[in-house]
Structure formats: structure tokens, C-alpha cells
Amino acid sequence: MEELTTAVSEFTVSTDTIWILVTAVLVMFMQPGFALVEAGFTRTKNTANILMKNLMDFSIGSLIFWLLGYTLMYGEDIGGFLGKISFFFNSDEINGVPDKASLMFQTVFAATAATIVSGAVAERTKFSAYIFFSIAITAIIYPISGHWVWGGGWLSSLSTPFHDFAGSSVVHSVGAWVGLTGAVIIGPRLGKYTSDGKARAIPGQNLAFGALGVFILWFGWFGFNPGSQLAAAGSENASAISHIFITTNLAAGAGAITAMAVTWMKYKRPGLSLTLNGALAGLVAITAGCDVVSPGGAVIIGILAGTLLVFGVEFIDKVVKIDDPVGAISVHGLNGALGTLLVGVFSTSNGLLYGGGAAQLGSQFIGVLAIGAWAMATGFLLFFILKKTIGVRVSKRIEEEGLDIYEHGESAYN
Amino acid sequence: MKKIEAIIRKTKFEEVKEALHENGIEFFSFWEARGVGMARESRVYRGIMYDTSSIERTYLEIVVRDVNLDKTIEAILASAATGEVGDGKIFVSTLDERIRIRTGERGDESLYIKD
Numbered sequence: 001m002e003e004l005t006t007a008v009s010e011f012t013v014s015t016d017t018i019w020i021l022v023t024a025v026l027v028m029f030m031q032p033g034f035a036l037v038e039a040g041f042t043r044t045k046n047t048a049n050i051l052m053k054n055l056m057d058f059s060i061g062s063l064i065f066w067l068l069g070y071t072l073m074y075g076e077d078i079g080g081f082l083g084k085i086s087f088f089f090n091s092d093e094i095n096g097v098p099d100k101a102s103l104m105f106q107t108v109f110a111a112t113a114a115t116i117v118s119g120a121v122a123e124r125t126k127f128s129a130y131i132f133f134s135i136a137i138t139a140i141i142y143p144i145s146g147h148w149v150w151g152g153g154w155l156s157s158l159s160t161p162f163h164d165f166a167g168s169s170v171v172h173s174v175g176a177w178v179g180l181t182g183a184v185i186i187g188p189r190l191g192k193y194t195s196d197g198k199a200r201a202i203p204g205q206n207l208a209f210g211a212l213g214v215f216i217l218w219f220g221w222f223g224f225n226p227g228s229q230l231a232a233a234g235s236e237n238a239s240a241i242s243h244i245f246i247t248t249n250l251a252a253g254a255g256a257i258t259a260m261a262v263t264w265m266k267y268k269r270p271g272l273s274l275t276l277n278g279a280l281a282g283l284v285a286i287t288a289g290c291d292v293v294s295p296g297g298a299v300i301i302g303i304l305a306g307t308l309l310v311f312g313v314e315f316i317d318k319v320v321k322i323d324d325p326v327g328a329i330s331v332h333g334l335n336g337a338l339g340t341l342l343v344g345v346f347s348t349s350n351g352l353l354y355g356g357g358a359a360q361l362g363s364q365f366i367g368v369l370a371i372g373a374w375a376m377a378t379g380f381l382l383f384f385i386l387k388k389t390i391g392v393r394v395s396k397r398i399e400e401e402g403l404d405i406y407e408h409g410e411s412a413y414n
Numbered sequence: 415m416k417k418i419e420a421i422i423r424k425t426k427f428e429e430v431k432e433a434l435h436e437n438g439i440e441f442f443s444f445w446e447a448r449g450v451g452m453a454r455e456s457r458v459y460r461g462i463m464y465d466t467s468s469i470e471r472t473y474l475e476i477v478v479r480d481v482n483l484d485k486t487i488e489a490i491l492a493s494a495a496t497g498e499v500g501d502g503k504i505f506v507s508t509l510d511e512r513i514r515i516r517t518g519e520r521g522d523e524s525l526y527i528k529d
Contacts, residue, residue: 201459267458274460314461327460 012233017097019232019241020105026223027108031058031115033216037280038119039412040209041273041326043202045402046123047412053118053130060131061111061138069110070103073143073151080154083147096231105227109171112224113142116175119326121182124189124399127407129392133382137178141378145371146170155367160359162367163347166228168288168339169371176333177372178379180322185383186392188323190399199318202325207272214276218252221283225290240291247290247298248283254302255282255309262310274310280331281309285339289347297346297353304342305335337368415509415522416483420474421447421502422494427472433493437485439476441525447473452499471502477509479522 035054039047061069068085075083091099114137118130148155148162149170155162164170193199204210225248226241259278263271285305286298293301312330316322322329344361345352352361386392393399398406405411422430427444434442450467457466478486487504495501514524 199462201457201462201464203457203459263458263461267461267463269458271458271460310461317461 013094013097015233016231016237017101020097020101020227020230023223023227024101024105024108026220027105027112027227028058028220030108030112030217030220030224033213033220034112034115034119036209036213036216037276038122038213038326040206040211040213041119041204042122043402044205044413045404045411047205047404048408048410049127049403050118050122051412052127052408053125054115056131057114057118057134058111060134061114062107064135064138065107065110065143066103067139069138069140069143070106072140073106073110073146074102075151077147077152080152080157081147082144082153083151102230105230109167109224110138110142110146112167113171113175114138116172116328116332117179117182119328120176120179120324121186122325123403124393125182125186126390126392126394127403128390129386132386132390133178133182136378136382137175141178141375141382142171142174145174145374148370149367155363155370158363158366160350160363162363163292163343163360164288164340164367165291166225166287168284168286168336169368171336172284172287172332173336173340173368173371174375176329176331176336177375178382179324180329180333181376181379182383182392183322183324183329185380185387188321189325190396192323193321197321199321204273204325207276210273210276214279218279218283221248221252221287225287229291244290246295247293248286250295250298251282251286251290251302251305252279253282254299255279255285255306258282258303258306259309260306262307266310274313274327277313277327277331278306278309281305281335284332284335285342287336288340289343292343292347292349293351294346294348297348301339301342301346305338308334308338337372340364340368415512415525416478416480417507417509418474418476418478418483418486418490419505419507420476420490420494421449421471422474422490423496423500423502424470424472426494426496426501429493430474430490433489434476434486437482437489439478439482439486439489442474442476444472444474447471469500477512477525479525 035051038050042050066089068087070089071086072083075085078084089103093099114134147153149164226244229237229241231237232241256275256279260270260275263274282302282305285301309330312334313327316324316329341364344364347360348354350356350360383392394403448468448470451469457464490504512524513520
């Protein structure tokens with residue numbers, strides 16, 4: 001009998017480990033998705049640059065997160081604020097799954113937060129500054145706010161714990177808010193605004209890249225959300241991951257359809273570029289509550305996300321006048337916050353609509369504000385220091401002729 | 415000897431080419447051209463309406479002997495017209511000299527292959 005118990009427990013570890021590693025690979029595959037979206041939504045003269053930034057934030061993020069980011073986030077809790085760092089992570093322990101499987105899974109999440117920024121600051125940011133930024137977000141900014149939620153920090157110990165299942169706020173908003181501060185400090189691209197402040201269209205080079213990238217991201221999200229269950233063995237986990245697949249997919253579809261409908265009404269024709277963002281908006285928004293909302297709730301979250309996306313892009317572009325070439329702030333920032341808040345409304349266990357009162361919604365507000373304030377404050381500080389030291393923006397001539405040739409000495413298209 | 419430059423719709427290129435071939439005009443150059451003019455279209459990119467007055471057309475350059483001038487023009491007129499604004503223009507000018515690089519032949523002889 002004891003042998004049988006051991007065998008079952010061994011088998012559970014295997015199943016869960018395979019699940020985590022397979023979904024880690026799916027999340028890693030979101031990197032080419034981001035790379036394609038960002039390359040497609042920007043101009044050919046900056047393609048090598050944006051690809052290089054995407055390659056480097058993943059590569060640097062992988063090393064830095066192993067070096068110290070992972071334990072800063074998941075190490076033994078210090079005062080609810082951060083984890084105890086142990087450098088060069090090399091644990092062979094098994095906590096449910098091998099620690100190294102957890103490191104791998106969490107690394108691809110950290111890299112996702114980092115890569116969101118490159119889109120918001122595309123086409124004008126100095127490459128050397130971007131490298132420093134990539135180090136800072138994966139070493140400090142992301143792990144600390146991540147610790148508050150997933151590492152046993154203060155947001156997870158509220159009387160009604162803050163709920164962000166797979167990272168609408170922890171991953172997506174953090175990346176977007178840092179990107180927002182970067183976009184503000186670096187300033188808009190040349191030619192984005194007329195002298196009287198009117199926004200101008202700077203069409204991206206290739207919407208086929210954009211569409212392929214969005215499909216890849218959607219595909220990768222089936223690792224991002226269901227993988228965050230962190231286990232697959234047993235009927236309870238099996239049900240949970242299946243449920244999360246459905247809520248994730250429904251929200252993405254609803255987000256895309258809604259964005260299409262809104263652009264159709266606003267601009268007389270259904271616009272591809274914003275509809276692609278709409279699918280991503282749905283995915284970002286469902287990420288926080290994908291485990292606790294019903295399929296119907298997921299559709300409503302997707303509808304709200306697709307609507308917010310279109311108005312958000314216009315608001316950021318035309319009203320606050322922040323130049324975000326790929327819509328990262330609206331997709332990941334606004335919709336990350338929206339999705340996190342909506343957990344307090346649509347959670348079937350304690351949401352407002354399900355008779356759970358406002359306690360969860362209150363915690364969600366606290367979390368959104370705290371994470372937003374943290375990411376914006378550290379992001380501002382980081383980009384401000386970079387601006388005063390090595391500089392964050394390329395010269396006018398380099399920007400006009402393209403970052404590819406001057407920053408990298410090669411062009412993407414020859 | 416005349417140089418005929420014609421700006422035509424991209425969609426009419428194949429028809430014009432056939433019409434020229436039917437009239438014995440075998441040699442000409444063409445390239446994609448962009449210009450500004452009366453034909454305009456408005457587009458929306460990420461919520462911003464913008465007016466693209468940049469129009470894409472095909473630019474033909476045909477050098478012919480004087481005897482072939484009229485039929486070449488007729489062929490282009492007949493094949494490139496739709497009646498809508500934006501059908502394009504034809505320009506005719508007189509050339510001073512032509513030389514075939516391979517043989518050094520000058521004048522009309524450089525324009526066709528002698529049997």
C-alpha cells in the first residue's frame with residue numbers, strides 16, 4: 001500500500017512538472033509574438049532595432065532572473081515587501097514540482113513583463129539605455145511587486161487577499177506602467193504630433209506580422225493562464241486548467257469582436273490594427289480572474305476590455321498625448337487594471353455580482369493602485385537616471401534615418 | 415523620333431501593354447510611380463483619420479519613330495481610359511538623339527532590329 005502511495009505521488013510530481021515545463025515553453029513562445037507585433041506596428045527603418053530589443057530583454061531577463069530576481073520574488077518573505085535573495089539559483093529541492101521547473105516557469109513571466117516595454121518606447125529609444133532598463137525590471141521592479149502578490153508578500157496577506165491569478169497586474173500592468181513612464185520621459189517620435197499638438201498616424205510596416213504575432217500571443221496565453229494553476233494532476237487540477245482554457249479563449253474572442261464593432265461604429269470600417277489589439281486586451285483582462293469567473297463572466301470581461309482598448313488607445317494618443325506605437329499602455333496597462341478590478345465583480349466565489357460584497361473589489365483596488373504606483377515610481381526613477389547619465393533617446397538624425405543603420409549597423413530589409 | 419511618357423492606372427497596365435504590342439510597339443520601359451493629384455482616399459490607422467494624397471500609378475516611357483507616334487497614342491488612349499478621374503496623362507516630346515549601345519547605330523535605325 002505504501003509503495004502504491006509513493007508511486008502515485010511520484011506520478012503526480014511528474015505530471016505537474018511536465019505541465020509546468022510545457023506551459024513555460026508556450027509562454028516563452030509569446031516572445032516571438034511580441035517581436036512580430038512590435039515589428040509589424042512600427043516602420044521598416046527600425047525593424048532590426050525592435051527585434052534586437054525583444055531578443056535581448058528575453059536573454060538578459062533569463063540570466064538576471066536566475067541570478068537574483070527569482071529569489072527576490074519567491075525567497076523567504078522579509079516584512080511582506082520582498083524575498084530573501086540567494087544568488088545563482090541552483091536548488092534541487094522538490095516543492096510540488098522541482099524548484100528548477102518553477103524557476104523556468106517564472107523566468108518566462110518576468111521576461112514577458114520586460115518585453116512589453118519595448119513596444120511603448122519603440123522607434124526612438126537608445127539601445128544601450130534599453131539594456132540597463134531590461135536589467136532593472138527583471139532584477140528589481142518586477143520581482144518586488146511580484147513578491148507582494150505571489151511570493152507571500154503583503155497583498156497576499158490582506159484580510160481578503162488580492163487576487164491576480166496569472167498576472168493581469170503583476171506581469172502586464174507592471175510592464176505597461178514602466179513603459180508609460182518611459183514613453184513620457186523619452187517623448188513622442190518625431191512627426192507624431194503636429195506643432196499644434198494634433199496626433200498624426202504613423203502606419204506600421206506590416207499588419208501581416210501584427211496578425212501573426214497576435215495569433216502567437218493568443219496561442220501562448222494557453223500556457224500563461226492555464227499554466228499558472230502550477231499543477232495538472234488529479235481531477236481538481238484537470239477541471240481547473242480546462243476551465244481556464246475556456247475563459248481565456250472566450251475573453252480573447254469577445255475582446256476582438258468588440259474592438260471590431262467599436263472601430264466599425266467609430267470609423268465606419270472595421271479596422272484590423274485595433275481589432276488585433278482587442279484580442280490582446282481580452283487576454284490581458286481575463287488573466288487575473290481566469291480561474292474564478294464563469295465562461296459568461298469571461299465574455300463580459302472580454303467585451304469591456306475590447307471597448308476600453310479602442311477608447312484607451314485614442315485617449316492615450318490624442319488626449320494625454322503619449323506616443324505608444326503598438327498600444328502597449330492600453331492593452332497591458334489599462335486592461336490589466338480593468339481585468340484585475342473585475343475579479344472583484346465577476347468572481348463566482350466572492351464577487352460583487354455573486355453576493356460576495358465589496359471586500360474583494362476593495363482588495364483589487366488596493367492591489368492595482370499599489371502595483372501601479374510602484375511600477376510608475378520605479379520606472380520614472382529608472383528612466384530619469386538613464387536620461388541624466390547615458391541618455392535615453394537617439395539623436396534627431398538617427399531617428400529620422402532609422403535606428404537600424406546607426407544603432408546596429410545593419411538593416412532588416414536588404 | 416518622339417518620347418512618349420504616359421502615367422496610367424496600375425490596373426490598366428496589362429491592357430496597355432497588349433494594345434502596344436498589337437500595334438507593333440515592342441520596346442518600352444515602365445516603373446511604379448507615386449504622385450499627388452485629384453484622386454484622394456481617406457484612411458484610418460489606430461483611430462487617426464489621415465488623408466493620403468499619395469497615389470500609385472505606373473509610368474511608361476516609350477520612344478518611337480515619328481511614323482508610329484499617332485498609333486501609339488491611340489493605343490494608350492483606347493486601353494487606359496475608364497472615364498473616371500485619375501486615368502492619367504500622356505506627354506510627348508521630341509528627342510535629339512538615340513544610340514544603340516551594342517552597335518553604336520544612331521537615329522531611327524537604333525530603334526528596330528533590321529532583318
